[in-house]
Amino acid sequence: MLVVENLHVSYGHIQALSGVSITVPQGSIVSIIGSNGAGKTTLLNTISGLVKQHQGGIKFKGQELGWVPHSIVQQGIVQVPEGRKIFAGLTVEENLLAGGYILRDPKHLRSNVNKMMELYPILGSRKHQQAGTLSGGEQQMLAVCRGLMSEPELILLDEPSLGLAPIIVKSIFDLIGQIRQQGITVLLVEQNAKKALALSDYAYVLENGHVTMEGKGRDLLCDPAVKRAYLGEKE
Amino acid sequence: MSIQQLLNGVSLGSVYALIAVGFALVFNILKFSNFAHGGVMTLTAYIGLAASLFFSRWLSGLPLFGATLVSAALAGAIVGIVLERMAFRRIRNNNSPVIYYFISSITMGILMENIVTIFASSTFYSYPKFFELSVVELFHVNIALTDLLMLVFSSTALMILLWVLYRTKIGLAIRALSFDVNTANLMGMDSNRVVMATFIAAGILGGVAGVFLGINYTLYPQLGQLIVKGFIASVIGGLGSITGAMIGAVLLGVLEVTLISAVGAGIAPVFVFIIMLTFLLVRPRGIAGVIVQEKA
Numbered sequence: 077m078l079v080v081e082n083l084h085v086s087y088g089h090i091q092a093l094s095g096v097s098i099t100v101p102q103g104s105i106v107s108i109i110g111s112n113g114a115g116k117t118t119l120l121n122t123i124s125g126l127v128k129q130h131q132g133g134i135k136f137k138g139q140e141l142g143w144v145p146h147s148i149v150q151q152g153i154v155q156v157p158e159g160r161k162i163f164a165g166l167t168v169e170e171n172l173l174a175g176g177y178i179l180r181d182p183k184h185l186r187s188n189v190n191k192m193m194e195l196y197p198i199l200g201s202r203k204h205q206q207a208g209t210l211s212g213g214e215q216q217m218l219a220v221c222r223g224l225m226s227e228p229e230l231i232l233l234d235e236p237s238l239g240l241a242p243i244i245v246k247s248i249f250d251l252i253g254q255i256r257q258q259g260i261t262v263l264l265v266e267q268n269a270k271k272a273l274a275l276s277d278y279a280y281v282l283e284n285g286h287v288t289m290e291g292k293g294r295d296l297l298c299d300p301a302v303k304r305a306y307l308g309e310k311e
Numbered sequence: 312m313s314i315q316q317l318l319n320g321v322s323l324g325s326v327y328a329l330i331a332v333g334f335a336l337v338f339n340i341l342k343f344s345n346f347a348h349g350g351v352m353t354l355t356a357y358i359g360l361a362a363s364l365f366f367s368r369w370l371s372g373l374p375l376f377g378a379t380l381v382s383a384a385l386a387g388a389i390v391g392i393v394l395e396r397m398a399f400r401r402i403r404n405n406n407s408p409v410i411y412y413f414i415s416s417i418t419m420g421i422l423m424e425n426i427v428t429i430f431a432s433s434t435f436y437s438y439p440k441f442f443e444l445s446v447v448e449l450f451h452v453n454i455a456l457t458d459l460l461m462l463v464f465s466s467t468a469l470m471i472l473l474w475v476l477y478r479t480k481i482g483l484a485i486r487a488l489s490f491d492v493n494t495a496n497l498m499g500m501d502s503n504r505v506v507m508a509t510f511i512a513a514g515i516l517g518g519v520a521g522v523f524l525g526i527n528y529t530l531y532p533q534l535g536q537l538i539v540k541g542f543i544a545s546v547i548g549g550l551g552s553i554t555g556a557m558i559g560a561v562l563l564g565v566l567e568v569t570l571i572s573a574v575g576a577g578i579a580p581v582f583v584f585i586i587m588l589t590f591l592l593v594r595p596r597g598i599a600g601v602i603v604q605e606k607a
Contacts, residue, residue: 124497125496126496126497144496144501145493145496145497145499146496146499146500146501146502149497149498149499150499154497154498154499155497157493157494157497161491161493161494163486163490163491163494163495164490165486165490166483166486166487166490170483170486170487173483174483174484174487174495174498174500175498177480177484177498177499177500178499222498226498226499
């Protein structure tokens with residue numbers, strides 16, 4: 077569905093990505109793991125069009141991807157950014173409405189808002205509350221729901237479990253599973269390698285802007301090198 | 312303080328509110344104090360004058376007044392578009408530092424002021440007299456007709472703006488963009504279009520404010536320096552808060568009218584600035600400014 081080929085991105089003299097190629101098949105969950113500064117967020121931001129200067133091809137459903145973020149959203153790719161980035165001063169409901177900005181039919185928009193509130197009743201009961209007053213876990217749920225509002229075909233999740241309590245991390249990963257069941261393809265960037273790999277169909281390990289390893293999620297989970305570097309296990 | 316003075320203050324404050332809100336709209340999104348807004352007011356005030364002279368061949372009274380306001384507002388919208396394209400879009404797309412916006416806005420302000428000086432010279436002009444009647448009596452209070460109209464039209468303009476901001480999609484986009492541009496882009500919002508819409512709204516308010524300032528004072532190229540009033544109102548109300556700017560502006564209007572009658576027009580500004588400095592020192596976020604923080 078999404079094919080990234082030989083992608084090079086640099087910020088000034090700093091090479092953030094050098095020759096990254098990944099493939100995300102339709103209906104799958106593909107994850108990218110790697111340490112801080114490996115280029116994971118840069119990769120997502122380049123796909124989303126926030127990082128403009130790049131070399132290499134990005135194709136979505138066989139077509140070249142647009143150059144500006146809003147046209148990429150219209151093509152069906154939505155990113156849920158790292159650190160949630162909810163609109164803190166807008167109400168929960170307004171955050172959801174903002175997520176569905178590209179939907180033209182007001183009834184359609186309204187029914188999607190109601191759907192999200194059924195999915196997470198907490199969002200419904202707090203709809204008139206400023207989103208900044210929600211707890212971290214609730215904000216992350218809101219951020220993901222906001223991303224789903226425009227009914228994307230591919231959703232890019234950037235570190236959805238960052239800074240959350242283990243029990244909430246579990247519900248986030250449950251949600252990611254549900255998203256896939258709805259037929260939405262997921263590209264997941266995570267530092268929580270164990271959970272991400274267990275859930276993924278396919279995974280890439282990114283180090284210093286290079287893909288150093290790739291394989292099925294289960295296989296990587298058992299790989300000694302991955303275990304050492306990302307799962308904290310000693311031999 | 313008499314009701315009379317209160318009314319005068321509120322109507323003056325409503326014009327300040329137009330200035331302050333036009334100022335706050337841009338501040339909200341681009342996070343800089345747009346002093347070019349003063350230039351927009353000057354330019355549109357003169358365009359309004361030209362329109363009033365032009366239309367006075369066919370119209371008089373309220374229709375003429377309305378035609379003048381509409382022309383100035385339209386001119387304001389167009390000036391807003393040109394301003395955004397010329398002075399700010401490139402800076403924004405290059406993610407340049409805020410100081411660039413600041414310099415660009417001051418430059419544009421001075422440019423517009425001098426364009427007016429070239430075409431209209433630096434002499435003083437005044438708007439034609441729109442109405443025969445100059446004072447109306449309302450609930451046993453005498454109020455100047457222009458003051459009353461100022462109050463009515465300014466509040467209407469501000470109500471329409473609030474409706475757009477809180478009830479329409481483009482309004483939601485403007486508010487979303489004011490929190491986080493990149494994330495708003497990721498929601499499919501076209502930041503170029505949204506920023507343009509903001510400048511159009513600010514330009515329209517600037518146009519209406521320009522006409523009122525021109526009627527209230529006289530027309531001269533430095534009229535735009537009254538932007539300072541909008542700035543003070545914004546600081547008192549809370550920089551970046553639309554409702555705060557309105558509250559601050561009305562307070563400022565009432566305060567000024569009271570001070571002028573208490574200590575005279577000469578020293579009144581001294582007290583106004585002292586109050587602004589006190590606010591900056593004691594409560595820099597202003598009256599309505601609440602700082603909403605995201606959880607990291």
